[in-house]
Amino acid sequence: MxxxxxxxxxxxxxxxxxxxxxxxxxxxxxxxxxxxxxxxxxxxxxxxxxxxxxxxxxxxxxxxxxxxxxxxxxxxxxxxxxxxxxxxxxxxxxxxxxxxxxxxxxxxxxxxxxxxxxxxGNFDIPITHFYNYIDWNATTAGAVQKTPEDYQKHLQVIREFTAWTNNLHSQYAMGIVDKARLPIVLTNRLVESTEKALIVGSDPYGLLRLGLKDIESHSSQYDNNFIAEYEKATDDAANAVSNLVGFLKTDYVNGARGTGSVDDTNIGWGDLPNGQAWYQWQLDRNSTTGKPAMELSQLGEDLVADAKAEMIRVAELVVKKRGATPTADWRDSNSGIVSERQFNLLDQNGNINLNEFFDYLNTEQFFFGRDGKNVSGTEYAELCLAASDQSACESALVDYNTFKHDANDVVAKYFKPIKTDYTIVPIPANREGYDGVGSYGNNEFNLNTNPNYSLQKWNVSTLLLHEAAPGHHFQNAYSIEYPPADKPDYIQNVWYTAYAEGWALYTEWLGLEMGIYGELNEGGKPTFVNATGMCKLDLDYTTFQGGIYTDAEECNALQYFGSLNEAQLRNMRLAVDTGIHAKGWSIEQAQDYMDANSALGDGDIESESYRYAAYVGQAVSYKSGFLVIREMLDKAQSELGGQFDWAAFHDQLLKYGDQPMEVVETSIENWIKAQQ
Structure with missing residues (x-):
């Protein structure tokens, strides 16, 4: 036996x-x-x-x-x-x-x-619109396979998706019992994003049936019994999702936290049973620095105040170039009506009025697809078929790819050579309202080109530095091309948002060091002349980016403002994330705070505020990781002096892949000792 x-x-x-x-x-x-x-x-x-x-x-x-x-x-x-x-x-x-x-x-x-x-204590629960595993797992379950043998094996994947969905349903039901459920405002966005993502044509769950449609189109290769079996498995999966979505729209949302409005203050994790303890754990997992919520909150508010001085310097240059009362087309955020508006960039005492300046930089001329320009027939036309606005997409890809080529030569001086290239692709139309302004994965810089959700033209430089080179793309390519000799398999699979996003924010700052916005003055700030970035002296500024700059100096200053504004965004994230989850802020309070302290566009502010409510604690990771890397850079430069080498420093930071920031500190300290 x-x-x-x-x-x-x-x-x-x-x-x-x-x-x-x-x-x-x-x-x-x-x-x-x-x-x-x-x-x-x-x-x-x-x-x-x-x-x-x-x-x-x-x-x-x-x-x-x-x-x-x-x-x-x-x-x-x-x-x-x-x-x-x-x-x-x-x-x-x-x-x-x-x-x-x-x-x-x-x-x-x-x-x-x-x-x-x-x-x-799992990234998968509770699922929200920002990390929608229902959508992602349905994409896997419904995927087209290469061979009949692959479809035979894939049957089990579909059945496991059904079991996973049914289990998720039960987990949300348990949330009603233990009073640990999502607020109404996030439940509604989860339902909306799920329904939009899964629909294909007229089939509300067509994403799950893509493989089945492929089998039916090649029915001669399959036994009828197998086709029937595959169809049943797919129907079971679709029914499981339908039941889950129906439950979320009725029993779950009824009696859930809050009112569902933007002024609802009952949306953070701090309002859950044991919520403050859970939130601190989320902060520790994401920041990997161990700082308590209130310390991070105060740090954010202090950094927000400090950043405004440089913003004022840029505004002063713009006033010098354009005068204190420029006019431009302005879109009212409530009515959506566009009309000409005069902006008073100086107050009655002759000082910069930052709020007016922020508004001015959000006028229609500064947005792709809202500037009245019609761009078509470029080499990116086919790529842009996936986007909601063809012209906005093509004009954005032209500018981002122009800077990509300019930046590559500059970046190479600070790193070992990187062979792996990346492409810039538009986020698909059905995801534009949910995915944020940009992301990176699989050697692709995913850019949101929707005129209402994308970044302004003066953000091209900093966003590309962050998402691509030398940001997330270099993180990915470097760990593959320059791996340590005996790196354990386990380490290759770890992921820390503080490391990943801290690095990307550091590379935004590195743009200053690389002269992207001009030579640096004695204080380490760009002078906006002799820049290495996209604002060249020989450009025709009556047409470049739709003629929004007076000359190269102002172009560099406004591209630098984009860097400042994005750095300010990360400063604000410390305050806003802790505000929502530890202090009881509403979506509206978060949006008002970001509007008052930055020139973020309305669409960007909207998507960011809902993101912080949904993706708990992740927003603090950017600045937390950045501050550790900058501290280690300062330590290395101070202790090594003339022996310091940029490429070697970056090699030590990147080749081991993701690490907790407290481990990064030990790693760099040991590296410094080895160089002496």
Whole structure:
């Protein structure tokens, strides 16, 4: 008689998860043999941990339940114990980075699973419009496959999607019982974004049926029974989503938190049961610096006030070029009516009126697709078929690609050569209202070209520096092209928003150092002359970007203002995220704060405010990560002096991939010592 034998790891996981709910906290762990090389011990722990997690949950979309959270916590504790039994001091500086990263991961995960409602210790719950896993997982389930054999295997993926959706339904139902549900305002946006994303043609759940349609179009290659089986699996998936959406629109939203209006102050995580503890955990996971909510809030408000001085300097130059009372077409945010308006850029005392200046920089001339220009027939025409506004898309891609080519030559002086290129593509029309102004993934810089949701023309430089080169694209390409010799598989899969976004914000600042906006003065601020960016002396400024600049100096100043405005956005995020989730701000309060302290457009402010409400704690990561990188740069330049090398410093920051910021500090400090 044949018996099935379980591997030791599988047996260990079964034992641990069976005991996960017991009160006895004693854990018996087989410790690594001390005669084994510590570096090899550490890699064995990493490998065994990954295998243990895969054994625990090998489903396509993951099981998100309180029970699974407890089981994962048991595994995390087991492997944290194993790691901490290894002699860290015997590891190389490089291996200490891996050790510390794994240790941070396990500790933050254990903390999350120890809080009430541990299902919230997972990025997948609660799903919101900003991270809509219903849409993303449906895309996977409904995807067209290459061969009949692939479709046979894919049946299981569709069934697992149905099970995942049904489980999600039950998790939201549990939220009603334990009073831990989304506010009305976010529930409504989740429903809207889901319904828009899944519709194909006249089929409200057509996204799930793309594979089925492909099978039916090649029906001669398939048995009728298989087609019927595939159709049933697809129908079951569509019904599961339909039931979930119907539930969210009725039972779930009825009695949910708040009123659903923009002045609703009951939308943050701080208003949930144990919400303040949960929010601090979200902050710690996202910022990886351990700063409390109120400290981050005060830091944000201080930085917001400091940034205004440079904005005033730019405004003074514009007044010098154009006068104090320019006129331009202005769109009223309430009525949508466009009319000519005079702007008083100086107050009665002759000082810059920043709010008027902010408004002036949001007049129609500064937006692609709202400037009255009709651009067509460019090399980007086919790409722009995916966008909602063909002309706005083509004109934006022309400008962004122009700066891409200019920036590449400048950036190369600060980094090792990067072979992998990226493309700039428009966000599809059905996602423009939900995806924000830009993002990066798979060597693509995704640009929102919708005239009502995109950034102004004076933001071209800073957005490209952030999303592409040397921002997120360099993070991705560098870790692939210049990996350490023995980087563990586990480390290749970690992701920290403070590291990723802190780096991208740092590269926006690096634009100043690279002379993108002009030579720097003694205070390290751009002079707007002899720039290396897009504002060339020989350009025809009566036509460039629709003729919005008087000359190269003003072009550099306004592109620099874009950098200031984006830096200000990250300053405000510290205040707004903590405002919503720790202080009880409404969407309206968040929008008013951003409007008063920046020149962000109405569409940008709208999408950003809902994003902070939905993507809890993530907004603080940008500035948190940036400040650590800048601190480490200053330390390296100060201690190394003439030995400091930009390419070597960036090499140390990038080649190991994502790390918690406290690990970045240790890594750079060890690197500095090695250079001396």
């Amino acid at each position: 044949k018996t099935n034998k379980l591997r030791p790891i599988a047996l260990a996981i079964m034992t641990l998860t069976a005991l996960a709910g017991c009160n006895d906290e004693t854990t018996y762990v087989e410790q690594p043999k001390q005669t084994e090389d510590p570096a090899r011990q550490m890699r064995s722990v990493f490998d065994d941990y990954q295998e243990a997690i895969n054994t625990l949950d090998n489903t396509e979309f993951g099981q998100v339940t309180d029970q699974m959270a407890s089981s994962r916590q048991a595994v995390d504790r087991m492997y944290l114990d194993k790691l901490e039994n290894i002699d860290r001091s015997a590891l190389s500086d490089e291996d200490k980075i891996y050790y510390d990263t794994f240790q941070f991961d396990r500790n933050i995960a254990i903390r999350g699973a120890s809080l009430p409602n541990p299902r919230f």
